Amino acid sequence: MTPAPSSSLALQRLYHWERTTPDRTAFTQPMGGGLLKEFTWKDVVDESRRMAAFLKQQGFEPGARIAILSKNCAWWLMSDFAIWMAGYVSVPLYPTLAAGTIAQILQHSEARLLFVGKLDDWEAMRPGVPPGMPCVSYALSPDSVRERVDMRWDEIVARTLPLPGSPLREGSELATIVYTSGTTGMPKGVMQTFGAFAWAIESGLKRISVGSDTRMLSYLPLAHVAERALVEHGQLATGMHVFFAESLDTFARDLQRARPTVFFSVPRLWVKFQQGIHAHMPPQRLERLLKIPLAGRFLRRKILKALGLDQCQFAAGGAAPMPPDLLRWYTSLGLNIIEVYGMTENCGISHATLADMKRPGTVGLPYEGVESRIDPQSGEVQVRHGALMLGYYKEPELSAAAFTADGWLHTGDKGNLEEDGCLRITGRVKDLFKTSKGKYVSPAPIEDKLVTNPVVEACCVVGANYPQPFALLMLNAAAAAKSRDAAGRAALEDAMANHLMSVNHELDPHEQLETLILMTEPWTVENGLITPTFKVKRGVLEKRYDAQFDAWTSGGRKIVWAT
Template identity: 45%
Template sequence: MEDLTQLNNLPSHIHYLLHWEKQTPDRDYLIQPFPNGEVKSYTWKQIADQVRRMAAYIQSLDLTVPSQIAIYGKNSAHWIMADLAIWMAGHVSVPLYTTLNAEGTQYVLEHSECKMMFIGKLDGKGDSWNEVKTIIPTDMPCVKLPLSPDYDAPIWEDIIAKTEPTTQPVLPVKEQLATIIYTSGSTGLPKGVMQSFATLLAPSGELRTTFEVTSKERALSYLPLAHVAERIFIESSSLIAGFTVYFANSLETFVEDLNRAKPTIFFSVPRLWTKFYLGINEKIPPKVQNILFGIPVLGKIIKQKLLAKLGLNHVRYALTGSAPLPINIIKWYRNLGLELLEVYGMTENSGYSHITRMGQYQSGYVGHVQEKVECKIDENGEILVKSPGTMLGYYKNPEKTAEDITPDHFLRTGDMGEIDSQGRLKITGRVKDIFKTSKGKYVMPVPIEQKIGNDAIIESVCVGGASQTQPVAFVMLAEEVRNKLQQDSKRDEIEAHLENLRNEINQKLEPHEKIGFFVVIRDLWTMDNDMLTPTMKIKRNKIEAKYENRLEEWYKQSKHVVWE
């Protein structure tokens, strides 16, 4: 058994890289599939060598130490190598969302004062490369990673081939600034969250101990490495524990990639868990599942086969986060034998705050505090969290830092909540999302959205209606339902379903909270039209502004379901 205590205390990711290079030089660390079907494996020794050579190249550019260096690309083995090379050269990494538009990317590059950029895996289809390439400063040094698009810049492989490894590798101290992670900007301009090596590693160290994570684990990396969750769950955790990380080739090959990785630990978001669930339901209707699952012995075999088909039959721990997952879907996975654990956290505390403990799931709650985390509710109902992952502060914004971190180092989350007698936390809304109806009554939209979002035919929902008599729910139908509507334009069945859903939910709400009507939106909310953040959260202010002028007209129709 590996000594967890000793390995949880190295100062930086670079120290861990050098540790595993020495201990297990020939063991595979990163596994990268390519579009042509080739799969490349990189050992700890090979990665450390490439990182040293790229660090030497960065040092040869004579940038002021430390400078900020951007990484713009989808997840890949070389994304992590670029991050490590930036650190080994003594600099600070700034990850960029590949879905952030040109304006947002330009803002981050300028605000963070980036002096260099790594351009990674991009295709111009599921990302913003075609727009972003036009705003990259002409004098900014760039390096193209493998799988990068066409651009006039030196190529990683060429640099590695002709550059000797650095003779002056920087070994960071744990309190040192490691990265600036920009929030997804659901309420305005993105803020640069400064995280040190300690605040990135401490949560992973605690998770490693809690879940007894060893070097034998396998994980699939596909959620954006620009997001703090993947930086903790994949990058930091794999470097601490020394386990193998597989990457996904594309959305089309995702199940194949998952089956290659056979992950033992798996973290995903509600959208994917829901997609898996609906995909199985399409092939085996729920009524048939209930009959089959109830048959002794056979039921167990079928459940195991379904998990194997999804590539999840080796998973020891499965986590879900970033948004609530409908209760019926959580129960469905648990019935299959996969106990989904919900996690709650923020960029500002490295995503390390609360988790559902095994066997202690309670509907509507995000779980207990994680190890070494404290939580309390402020007088105004706001959740305050003290975590080993708490940021150093916001980059170039000491006023906002002072506003969001209390003198005793609790982070103001902006979420409202309550803690039950068992110590479990429930999120009841956002402090700034609360609005007032024309009757002068306050409405918290998030709990209502969670109730509506639990329905399988709804992909996304936004509850608004400030200054109106009753709240209104804007709903975006699930992809499968939208596809059926295109083939058969009859709305009656869907309308009846939504009307029943509205009536059912209104029975659970206070009179002033009851939904006046649903609006089925026509134009999808996407990152491209700025209605969703890069992490797929709704931009409430943008959505409300889009429909504000039509609310009066819709109220006058006196319908329970309105089609935009």
């Protein structure tokens, strides 16, 4: 694999926009109360230069780690640019982490300074920040942050002269340590270079049409590699216009404001969009109307405009499997969702489907330059290309174990190749479990079928050493509320019993589910049951509830309510 040319590296691209389009808007940032602040490329680079000069004044050693704890905003990206200009390495933290995890990452990375920005619960997070650690707040940091953090971005920028010249970083230099979202324990620090991100975005842009007229709404955590690559490095590569979301409550308005031409989301949000539409129009009626030529065209435009996606030219889903029926439903609206597949360790670049190649249930073909293979013994998907990680920070043994002897990355995913070359993910290598009958069960395909029911927010199929597998289902908020009265609970039980029968009809006998356990308590990042990217922590769920498994699965009941 050939490294990316130096001109494609992040800082070179940043200086290019400063030089060639200084007055063009780069960011649109909500400031609260309906106010917006626009940053031109000149503004972005000027503030980044001033903060870089401040960081260098602190006297940190070259390559020092500087952490960012904030929701997405203009200052998040300017912090990253400043860190790079100053010769340091950025360490992004998810803005929903518990204090204990924050403490682990800051200690493990040996971070020297922390940017503290937009947060919902700083008081709960603050105990994770070591006493005496220098912190810088943003203009959008809540009062609880600004009252306790002495250094403020705006004040630093106002009194500090910009860093002169155009300091550069080599492609082989470490750009960032991205801590994985940790479905299986302590997050691991994935080390990625400037060259890896450059290779990834160049390969990705050969598949995705993005240019200077592109509009994107940034709302998925920038601490995640997908948002980092597509938004940050995608913008540096193309000069596109990035809008930021203000809050969950204003998300619909944020979408309407941005009217993104490129929109990426996780399956959970695509499902919520669908549920919102069905709340206004029953699925059967919508399906009938869409089949009427004139009415169907009008209705499609109306629905997409209501979602803020009427200008969307490229829609994508990832981070978890997209149910095939959901993909087909959006196609019926005229929105072809591309399914993308990747991981932090390969800079998010591996496979994606094609808009003109309808292959629901697969993750499509490899990006240009990506090699992929299926291990004949384990069935594991393995990849190799120019954007693989250097390794895990301070973990030489884990780093070595992440690669095969001939340099291929272990993805941990099981899969198979279709006749047309498309990759189908069939589960996780380590998620396979054996029932007491000696049969192996792969939970992921069963979970894909379970979440097609609109009341199921998330699910987890378990059953190691039990005669048959069974499933834990988290109900959405509306269903949980409905379950509080006897009639609503009875209706839900009937509906889920029918859903169980329908799912089991599609499964082999050894995979068929014995019981569905319905849960109304949300699975959240805060209670440790999902990751910040909404992946279920299978091991944590099993450990929390395994003492109740025997009681739940005894008696032959098909539907059980967790208590």
